[in-house]
Amino acid sequence: MTGLNPSIGLSALAAAQRGLEVVGHNMANAATPGYARQRVELAEARPESRQVGGQVGTGVRVLSVRRVVDRFAVERLRDATASAGYDAALASRLGELERLVADPSEAGLTASAGRFFAAAAELAARPDDSSTRLVFAAEADLLTERLRAVAGGLDGFVADVHAEVEAGVEEVRGLLERVAAVDAAIKEARVAGQQPNDLLDERDRLVSDLAERIGAQASEQTDGSLTVTAGGKLLLSSGRARPLGVEQAADGSSRIAVAGEPLSPGGRLGGLSAAQEEAGGLRADLDEFARGLMLAANGVHATGVPLGGPYTSLQSTVPVQDVNGSGSPLDDPLVAAGLPFPPGASEIVVNVTDFATGSITTTRVGFDPSRQGLGDLAAALDGVAGLRASAGADGILRLDADPGMGFDFAPRAGGSADAGGVLAGLGVGALFAGTGAADVRVADAVAADPSALAAGLSAGAGDGRNAARLAELQGQPLEALQGRSPQESVARMLGRVGAAARRARALSEGSELARGSLERAREEVSGVSVEEEVGAMIQYQRSFQAAARYLQVLHDLAGELMQMVG
Amino acid sequence: MRVSEQVRVGSGLSDLRNVERSLARLEEQVSTGQRIVRPSDDPGGAARVARLETMLRRVDTAERVAAGVRSDLEAEDAALQQLSSLLARARELGVQGASEALSATDRAALASEVDSLLGQALDLGNTRVDGRYLFAGTTTETKPFALEDVGGVTTPTYQGSDVSREVLLGPGQSIEHAAGPEPFAGGGGALDALVALRDALRADDTAAVGAGVEALDTALDRTTLALGTVGARMSELDAAADGFASEKVRIQGLLGELRDVDLSEAIVDLKAQQTAYERGLQVVAGVLKVSILDFVGRL
Numbered sequence: 001m002t003g004l005n006p007s008i009g010l011s012a013l014a015a016a017q018r019g020l021e022v023v024g025h026n027m028a029n030a031a032t033p034g035y036a037r038q039r040v041e042l043a044e045a046r047p048e049s050r051q052v053g054g055q056v057g058t059g060v061r062v063l064s065v066r067r068v069v070d071r072f073a074v075e076r077l078r079d080a081t082a083s084a085g086y087d088a089a090l091a092s093r094l095g096e097l098e099r100l101v102a103d104p105s106e107a108g109l110t111a112s113a114g115r116f117f118a119a120a121a122e123l124a125a126r127p128d129d130s131s132t133r134l135v136f137a138a139e140a141d142l143l144t145e146r147l148r149a150v151a152g153g154l155d156g157f158v159a160d161v162h163a164e165v166e167a168g169v170e171e172v173r174g175l176l177e178r179v180a181a182v183d184a185a186i187k188e189a190r191v192a193g194q195q196p197n198d199l200l201d202e203r204d205r206l207v208s209d210l211a212e213r214i215g216a217q218a219s220e221q222t223d224g225s226l227t228v229t230a231g232g233k234l235l236l237s238s239g240r241a242r243p244l245g246v247e248q249a250a251d252g253s254s255r256i257a258v259a260g261e262p263l264s265p266g267g268r269l270g271g272l273s274a275a276q277e278e279a280g281g282l283r284a285d286l287d288e289f290a291r292g293l294m295l296a297a298n299g300v301h302a303t304g305v306p307l308g309g310p311y312t313s314l315q316s317t318v319p320v321q322d323v324n325g326s327g328s329p330l331d332d333p334l335v336a337a338g339l340p341f342p343p344g345a346s347e348i349v350v351n352v353t354d355f356a357t358g359s360i361t362t363t364r365v366g367f368d369p370s371r372q373g374l375g376d377l378a379a380a381l382d383g384v385a386g387l388r389a390s391a392g393a394d395g396i397l398r399l400d401a402d403p404g405m406g407f408d409f410a411p412r413a414g415g416s417a418d419a420g421g422v423l424a425g426l427g428v429g430a431l432f433a434g435t436g437a438a439d440v441r442v443a444d445a446v447a448a449d450p451s452a453l454a455a456g457l458s459a460g461a462g463d464g465r466n467a468a469r470l471a472e473l474q475g476q477p478l479e480a481l482q483g484r485s486p487q488e489s490v491a492r493m494l495g496r497v498g499a500a501a502r503r504a505r506a507l508s509e510g511s512e513l514a515r516g517s518l519e520r521a522r523e524e525v526s527g528v529s530v531e532e533e534v535g536a537m538i539q540y541q542r543s544f545q546a547a548a549r550y551l552q553v554l555h556d557l558a559g560e561l562m563q564m565v566g
Numbered sequence: 567m568r569v570s571e572q573v574r575v576g577s578g579l580s581d582l583r584n585v586e587r588s589l590a591r592l593e594e595q596v597s598t599g600q601r602i603v604r605p606s607d608d609p610g611g612a613a614r615v616a617r618l619e620t621m622l623r624r625v626d627t628a629e630r631v632a633a634g635v636r637s638d639l640e641a642e643d644a645a646l647q648q649l650s651s652l653l654a655r656a657r658e659l660g661v662q663g664a665s666e667a668l669s670a671t672d673r674a675a676l677a678s679e680v681d682s683l684l685g686q687a688l689d690l691g692n693t694r695v696d697g698r699y700l701f702a703g704t705t706t707e708t709k710p711f712a713l714e715d716v717g718g719v720t721t722p723t724y725q726g727s728d729v730s731r732e733v734l735l736g737p738g739q740s741i742e743h744a745a746g747p748e749p750f751a752g753g754g755g756a757l758d759a760l761v762a763l764r765d766a767l768r769a770d771d772t773a774a775v776g777a778g779v780e781a782l783d784t785a786l787d788r789t790t791l792a793l794g795t796v797g798a799r800m801s802e803l804d805a806a807a808d809g810f811a812s813e814k815v816r817i818q819g820l821l822g823e824l825r826d827v828d829l830s831e832a833i834v835d836l837k838a839q840q841t842a843y844e845r846g847l848q849v850v851a852g853v854l855k856v857s858i859l860d861f862v863g864r865l
Contacts, residue, residue, distance in 0.1 A: 111619075118627040124631075125631040128706045458727065460726075463704035463731070468734035487617065499609035505606060516580055
């Protein structure tokens, strides 16, 4: 009685139920990110071998439930996600850098530098006014404070980014472990003959996260396991993650390594590294500006005369070091004696004033720091009548005038007084102390008493010519700033950070757009459309109803036969 | 093309986000009135703005310095004018004293008047503005002129410096304070001449009184010369101040062009973007409202 066999109806019921199940699953996950819609694949069941007339099949079979995925769309999206991650991280971090360096307010670096030079010009006009002296000292202090703050901010920025890199690497490690776990589960399911659709979705999601974070790329091996690489280095293969580490280099930037090999990452971590690099470049620019300004300002200030007239006693503030290991710092040539600003060959003008008569004797002392040391300098200066000079084992130069005498290094006849910057290098009569942007400060003597400001080139309180030289530095090309003036140097920093931030922002907007359109391309294939699902649902509903009706008919026919028999 | 749920919601929202971004930027421009809020808005422009602002600050400083120098020069001018009329009065007294018709007592009376003029001249030489001595060269902190008694003879002394004060106005532009000690100090100066006249009158020495009058002439010449220089410096300063004022206008104009936003344009853009935003919201809301589920219930 093959004709009344209910198995065809039962197979139809089962297929419709399976179809409805999948529709339900799809609709439930319509909003799940990274979900790929699934589809029941049906086929007709084979007919039995011997039948009269012709073969009729035995119903419907559920072949499998498959994900609808376009491999290439997924891979393109993954690459776009990686570059969007890179650009977004870089843009947001550079925006931060920009606020740090290019503060447009009165407290910003540009305004501080401008006010410092303006204060110098006012000091030049009113050198005998104690309030202009105080204002100049205060502006100099503010400028150094700003330089230190920006330098500290940049260092803090790099450290902060490093912390984020560390957290990111930790995350990547976790993701790799999860990929390995999912890989194992997929293998198990396949061995059991199952199609692990949702596990495959999860693995795709994890790999996309990896791409966003470190620019990872993945390829499936023949055994179904995934190989993950980043920056050309293997991160995961045959279900085993390789050890990923991160260290801070000497300059504070982050170095990522996999199994000991340096890795240059893409994705967000790559963007963070690029931001660190930009910060490092700005930090170097800032240091160059600070050092150029210190060297030039100190050179001018050392060759001036303070409010009280010529010095009677003066000490260097930067000690020379015993570099050549002779046991004494005095014989080390000054170019290699551990000075933060090594001097060049110079001719130092020494004016000795006899206070009783007012007469001034000028002597020029030649000095070659490439072969002469502090001891030689002390001896040469000691040779000037009216001046006693000595250098101790502490590497400090001490200058004292004979009683009734005073000395200074001002170019009273014009020209330059210490072209090689020997006095500035030793910190004799300095305006700024320190070695760079991080530790620049107003020299102790000036900070303690603004009358120590050497505003003049002669003994008069109304002589502001040296302050005028300081003010003129603003627009003067300086060798230490590679031929740029201090004001140009600051403007250039501003332009640099602005251009970098602008570029990163534009790239980020572009790559986000690209990511979005590839996301849509993926969704077109794999996304869930409720309309479509509702259509499928109605179709399965109808086929379920039809199958039930078919079984009802079989049941009725069988009942009628039974009655006949009865 | 299949349109999935996520695309339907997502693409509408991402378009809205783009409009939101440009709205935020326009709002920032309109509220600050500036086109360049941060350097990345226009890196080249920002660097130029920084340069121009530095120049503007420099010109502001130069204007302040010039105003200070001008007030000094005005004080110098006033003091020299007074000195000049004082010397003219002394000369009259000298010419009277040289007349043979006068008695020794008359001359003594004239001498005491000249003595008081000498005191006034000394005070003028020691004129101070804001605590600075004007006629002392660069040693503005020491009182420059004094009358010393050297062996019973009154001797005017000068303690100041010979270096004339030089003031930096703009970059590479400096101006010298005009008046040095010359009208007062040394042989040929007012103080020496007045002392000589007074002592000659006291000594009742007509020949010496004549010499004193001649010395006064020299002093008057010097004073007039100094007045001329002060006047020339003042007009030099005025010319410089005019230059600063027009430079300032020029820089502010450039800054405005670079930095300021065209408000009417920005506001029109802002309105357009707002309209686009509202329309976008309506479209998204409308699309999301229509669903097949509203219809299948009736099947």
